[in-house]
Amino acid sequence: MSQDPPRRKRLPFRWLSLAEFVGILxxxxxxxxxxDAHRERAQTDQQRATAARERKEEARAGALKLAFLMTGTPDGDGGRLRLASAHPEQVIQTQSLSFPREVRGEAVQTTGNPRIEAGWFDAALARAAHSGRAHTGGDEARQGRLPVGIVTVYIQDGQTRTDRAVYLLGYSLHPRVLRADRVELEGLSLVRRAGGEDVQAAVDGLWTRQAAPAP
Structure with missing residues (x-):
């Protein structure tokens, strides 16, 4: 005679008391x-970090926007390059322009009339060009770039400020019969800020590197 399998005992069941229910709730x-508080705090921290990044980017963009930058516009037949700040609110007062010593031995000082004149160095530049130091070969044999260091004192927001930078002066040489080549100034491009370094030394160093033969 088979015996019925023993029944599994059920765990005792009881309803939670009101105090226990309230405690769990x-x-x-x-x-x-x-x-919820952690999520809100995380969102607040993220918003603050985003706002800080945006403020930093705006400040950097504003600084770049107002960084002093020279532009050069040829005047007439290119014998003169009119200089101006890229930002009209920056008013140029004085400038000191340094050229490679081989081209001009002393700096040029200007006041209230920012410019570069070919007559300051045209004969020496033409000689350097014919010696192979100031221009490239091939089809562009009559074109070149002349390093120039420019120290500018200018007014911005009522304050006097100074910018020190090295530029490249674009030019072309036009042969003339029984006379030195005519130098035509074409434009200006920024190479780098000079900071506290010797501007003349920076210009001479760039001039020397330009003349060095390719390896």
Whole structure:
């Protein structure tokens, strides 16, 4: 005669008391509150970090926008290059322009009339060009770039400021019968800021590197 398998005992069941239910509910509410507060704090931190990055980028963009930058516009037949700041609110007062010593031995000082004149160095530049130091070969044999260091004192927002930089002066040489080549000034491009270094030494160094033969 087979015996019935023993029945599994059921765990005792009881209803939660009101105090226990309220306690569990309080824990759930506290957990949800903590999670919500953590999420809100994380969102606030992220918003603050984003705002800080945006302010930093705006400040950097503003600084770049107002950084002093020279532009050069040929005047007439290119015998003179009119210089101006890229930002009209920056008013140029004085300038000191340094050229390679082989081209001009002393700096040129200007006041209230920012410019570069070919007559300051045209004969020496033409000689340097014919010696192979100031221009490239091939089809561009009559064109070149002359380093020039420019120290500019200017007014911005009522304050006097100074900019020190090295530029490249673009030019072309036009042969003339029984006379030195005519130098035509074409434009100006920034090489780098000179900071506190010797501008003349920076210009001479760039001039020497330009003349060095390719390896």
């Amino acid at each position: 309080a824990l759930v509410i506290a957990g949800l509150g903590y999670w």
